[in-house]
Amino acid sequence: MSYSEKLIDHYENPRNVGSMDAKDETVGTGLVGAPACGDVMKLQIRVSAEGVIEDAKFKTFGCGSAIASSSLVTEWVKGKTVDEALSIKNTDVASELNLPPVKIHCSVLAEDAIKAAIADYQKKRGLAPTVKADTIKGDRQQLIAQGAIKAGI
Amino acid sequence: MKIPIYMDYHATTPVDPRVLEAMLPYFQGDFGNAASKSHPFGWRAEEAVEAGREQVAKLIGASSKEIVWTSGATESDNLAIKGAAHFYKDKGRHLVTARNEHKAVLDSMHALEREGYEVTFLDVEKDGRVDPAKVKAALRPDTILVSIMHANNEVGVLNPVEEIGAITRQAGVLFHCDAVQSIGKVPFDVERANADLVSISAHKMYGPKGVGALYVRRKPRVRLVALIDGGGHERGHRSGTLNVPGIVGMGKAAELCRLELAEEAERVTRLREKLRRGLEQHLDLITVNGSLEHRLPGNLNVSFAYVEGEALMMAIKDVAVSSGSACTSASLEPSYVLKAMGVTDDLAHSSIRFGLGRFTTEEEVDYTIDLVTRKVTRLREMSPLYEMVKAGVDIHQIEWANPH
Numbered sequence: 334m335s336y337s338e339k340l341i342d343h344y345e346n347p348r349n350v351g352s353m354d355a356k357d358e359t360v361g362t363g364l365v366g367a368p369a370c371g372d373v374m375k376l377q378i379r380v381s382a383e384g385v386i387e388d389a390k391f392k393t394f395g396c397g398s399a400i401a402s403s404s405l406v407t408e409w410v411k412g413k414t415v416d417e418a419l420s421i422k423n424t425d426v427a428s429e430l431n432l433p434p435v436k437i438h439c440s441v442l443a444e445d446a447i448k449a450a451i452a453d454y455q456k457k458r459g460l461a462p463t464v465k466a467d468t469i470k471g472d473r474q475q476l477i478a479q480g481a482i483k484a485g486i
Numbered sequence: 487m488k489i490p491i492y493m494d495y496h497a498t499t500p501v502d503p504r505v506l507e508a509m510l511p512y513f514q515g516d517f518g519n520a521a522s523k524s525h526p527f528g529w530r531a532e533e534a535v536e537a538g539r540e541q542v543a544k545l546i547g548a549s550s551k552e553i554v555w556t557s558g559a560t561e562s563d564n565l566a567i568k569g570a571a572h573f574y575k576d577k578g579r580h581l582v583t584a585r586n587e588h589k590a591v592l593d594s595m596h597a598l599e600r601e602g603y604e605v606t607f608l609d610v611e612k613d614g615r616v617d618p619a620k621v622k623a624a625l626r627p628d629t630i631l632v633s634i635m636h637a638n639n640e641v642g643v644l645n646p647v648e649e650i651g652a653i654t655r656q657a658g659v660l661f662h663c664d665a666v667q668s669i670g671k672v673p674f675d676v677e678r679a680n681a682d683l684v685s686i687s688a689h690k691m692y693g694p695k696g697v698g699a700l701y702v703r704r705k706p707r708v709r710l711v712a713l714i715d716g717g718g719h720e721r722g723h724r725s726g727t728l729n730v731p732g733i734v735g736m737g738k739a740a741e742l743c744r745l746e747l748a749e750e751a752e753r754v755t756r757l758r759e760k761l762r763r764g765l766e767q768h769l770d771l772i773t774v775n776g777s778l779e780h781r782l783p784g785n786l787n788v789s790f791a792y793v794e795g796e797a798l799m800m801a802i803k804d805v806a807v808s809s810g811s812a813c814t815s816a817s818l819e820p821s822y823v824l825k826a827m828g829v830t831d832d833l834a835h836s837s838i839r840f841g842l843g844r845f846t847t848e849e850e851v852d853y854t855i856d857l858v859t860r861k862v863t864r865l866r867e868m869s870p871l872y873e874m875v876k877a878g879v880d881i882h883q884i885e886w887a888n889p890h
Contacts, residue, residue: 368871371794371831
């Protein structure tokens with residue numbers, strides 16, 4: 334498959350790979366996708382008291398497009414307010430990276446990851462969720478409580 | 487060492503220089519049509535075609551009269567399955583095959599289903615092999631043909647064809663064997679396998695693309711309805727002017743395989759084992775898919791857990807391999823061959839097929855071990871699944887949503 338230069342650059346030099354402490358009150362964690370489908374994205378954001386996303390980290394299991402899409406959105410959300418970040422659409426990701434049609438789902442996953450991370454953050458802070466993250470079944474905090482996901486990752 | 491390194495010998499192989507040399511005269515000087523009976527140009531072409539037929543027959547323990555030239559193994563599979571089904575339709579309309587067969591077999595079977603034939607698709611065992619007892623159990627009074635491959639193209643696993651052939655022979659059912667991947671790599675004998683129809687391809691054994699053969703047993707005689715009508719070439723089995731240079735190349739390729747098979751199989755197996763041991767030594771959580779014991783010398787199909795196959799192929803672009811990941815296909819479904827063996831979807835997405843062959847060197851294997859180790863390690867560092875597993879989370883306990 335032939336990929337755009339931007340995509341290859343994000344794949345070969347991914348920005349903001351890493352993890353934050355998911356227990357931190359200022360951190361929101363989104364975990365979307367499924368291993369059986371070949372893509373899982375974990376996107377984490379650190380939000381300031383003013384509601385600005387100060388930092389973002391990701392880890393992705395997936396193809397080159399999935400890795401590039403997550404890398405790109407970590408760059409895009411940084412410095413944005415939560416509401417601004419929620420306005421990022423999968424189509425923006427797809428066109429920026431010039432994703433081939435069979436890879437559009439990677440951009441959908443990236444958009445979902447942003448929503449899930451923000452929903453997680455809002456829930457932690459007792460804020461009303463702007464968007465309900467519905468791509469991961471069950472509640473992230475509940476999964477941590479059950480021990481299905483370690484809180485620290 | 488030349489970069490990129492070719493490790494995709496199941497997809498195709500380079501033409502052996504000795505094969506190319508044998509072919510060249512037949513493009514210009516000896517360019518005759520093998521069907522021209524009235525002049526030396528035709529006679530020389532016919533002689534070359536018959537010599538090639540002899541060479542291919544000898545490799546598989548057949549008589550040259552039992553070799554039918556085709557355009558390649560896809561055509562051979564189609565001709566064997568559809569041709570036999572059409573000829574023997576009054577005897578019965580049931581066929582048996584396995585779920586991990588090549589698409590040329592499976593799609594020929596599906597075409598017959600649309601014509602009203604019934605097909606049993608056998609499940610394969612966890613090690614990728616077909617259980618002969620299951621073949622036997624699937625036979626019915628109206629079964630006309632069983633099609634089971636010798637070596638699988640993705641996992642290189644070898645089926646017990648001799649046991650299967652004994653069952654079909656006893657039952658009076660035709661046995662078609664797609665032996666494209668195995669012929670020239672491991673011994674295959676039509677008598678020992680009791681095979682009635684065998685598909686062979688030139689470009690998988692260091693011959694040219696665009697030429698193949700179908701072995702059609704004469705004793706007892708197997709009859710087929712041709713797919714391609716015309717001048718009645720190949721005793722009516724396959725019309726069309728013969729591809730003389732291709733046939734010469736396929737013949738030469740078969741001869742080289744016959745003479746060098748034992749030495750080459752040993753050398754390639756040694757390199758494959760070096761690759762396997764090297765990867766296992768440097769990386770944890772890797773699984774070889776399919777039986778290691780019953781396997782083509784040059785095949786190593788490995789799942790690198792928590793790393794996606796296409797991403798890994800992009801990372802190791804200096805080494806040409808293929809993957810069972812869905813991301814290499816338009817369907818978003820991972821390899822049906824791995825799924826048929828019970829490999830879970832996540833591990834199927836993480837699979838890489840290394841194909842080693844005649845021109846693979848030790849240096850290339852060393853380079854590949856090093857490169858794959860570094861890239862798998864790097865991709866695992868960015869894999870949320872690897873992180874979770876290392877933290878003691880059982881990812882199979884998580885109720886993942888399906889994003890598709």
